[in-house]
Amino acid sequence: MILELADIRIQPGRQAEFDAAILHGIQSVIAHATGFLGYKVHKGIDTPERYLLTIHWATLADHTVGFRQSEAYGQWRAIVAPFFAQPPVVEHFDLLHGTDAA
Amino acid sequence: MILELADIRIQPGRQAEFDAAILHGIQSVIAHATGFLGYKVHKGIDTPERYLLTIHWATLADHTVGFRQSEAYGQWRAIVAPFFAQPPVVEHFDLLHGTDAA
Numbered sequence: 001m002i003l004e005l006a007d008i009r010i011q012p013g014r015q016a017e018f019d020a021a022i023l024h025g026i027q028s029v030i031a032h033a034t035g036f037l038g039y040k041v042h043k044g045i046d047t048p049e050r051y052l053l054t055i056h057w058a059t060l061a062d063h064t065v066g067f068r069q070s071e072a073y074g075q076w077r078a079i080v081a082p083f084f085a086q087p088p089v090v091e092h093f094d095l096l097h098g099t100d101a102a
Numbered sequence: 103m104i105l106e107l108a109d110i111r112i113q114p115g116r117q118a119e120f121d122a123a124i125l126h127g128i129q130s131v132i133a134h135a136t137g138f139l140g141y142k143v144h145k146g147i148d149t150p151e152r153y154l155l156t157i158h159w160a161t162l163a164d165h166t167v168g169f170r171q172s173e174a175y176g177q178w179r180a181i182v183a184p185f186f187a188q189p190p191v192v193e194h195f196d197l198l199h200g201t202d203a204a
Contacts, residue, residue: 002147003144005144005154019198022198023198023199031201037202038200038201038202039200039201039202040197040199040200040201040202041197041198041199041200042105042107042195042196042197042198043195043196043198044193044194044195045104045162045193045194045195045196046193046194047193050193050195051198052107052195054200054202055202056202060147091146091147091148091149091152092146092147092148093144093145093146093147093152093154094144094145094147095142095143095144096121096124096125096143096144096145096153097125097142097143098140098141098142098143098156099140099141099142100139100140100141100142100156100157100158
């Protein structure tokens with residue numbers, strides 16, 4: 001299992017629209033992808049235009065190949081990309097340790 | 103409950119030392135702070151010098167005032183800061199939604 005972190009900056013003042021769009025995009029597209037295990041969306045307190053989308057995938061290739069090279073990736077981008085102020089910064093991580101079930 | 107994300111870049115080649123140091127710092131210092139609820143440490147796959155430290159605090163002030171203005175903050179910095187390649191980028195977030203217990 002690996003973690004994808006997408007660090008997202010949206011256009012100012014569009015938070016309410018984006019809150020609905022990202023939930024719709026996850027539930028209608030990403031949640032159906034092979035290897036998708038779960039997600040969280042966090043909203044910035046210090047920077048209100050910043051969102052963190054974290055997704056657990058079974059394998060790195062489930063995201064980088066299976067999802068990104070599928071038609072579903074275009075569907076996802078069509079839903080969320082109109083709100084982006086700049087391209088999201090996306091990287092992948094392994095869990096080192098933690099106690100956090102929250 | 104709020105999420106702190108510390109986006110950390112360490113000096114190349116010091117991963118094994120830092121893995122031990124950050125665990126020691128969390129367990130010996132941060133875990134005893136008022137309002138600390140849990141943490142995770144993730145290690146970069148795409149960028150091996152990048153670490154994500156996420157901490158759940160009961161309130162924003164538990165981190166920004168209670169912890170950062172305490173003597174414990176200096177103890178924490180003394181353990182981890184020698185490995186930093188640059189100052190970590192730290193911001194705070196609210197959970198919007200998610201299904202992820204991982």
